[in-house]
Amino acid sequence: MLTGTVKFFNESKGYGFIKDDETEKEIFVHITGLVDQIAQDDKVTYEVKEGKKGENAVNVRRA
Template structure:
């Protein structure tokens, strides 16, 4: 008696093919059944409530809030003008790279980290030095100038 030429893999592939064919036929039947039941425009509308959730019911007009166009803020908020103390400030050099010519000074009163460039130095500085300095506004924030060792 001869052996069957169908292997286990061939049987599985045939089962999967028949299963997909049945699923495809079922979907086709569902589409035919629902073809006459087109949704109306009102059924397709979706509303967004005050919390940003999507719902099928329209919002209540009595809960409507009015917003002034001037109050709408697009982008980042502007920084408030921080009053800089007049005269020299004191701080500690937290980082300074001699080869690149820049570093940062931590102000002792405000604990603010301020950028310093080698062009703003009066005396040579290194890390952990106590210094006095003045500030000016640069493109990216305050820059230390007239930096002197204490």
């Protein structure tokens, strides 16, 4: 599992970005990839899956 911090998440639009702790790369996250509800600045664990427009965070859980 990868770890990161929620940089931005818009609940009404259903998407946001996670900043990876190790690489500091931003990963797109869609509401369908969430296990737990998340908010800005939450520490999370996640997996990466290739999507239509690049990498997406999936199985996102609060750490």
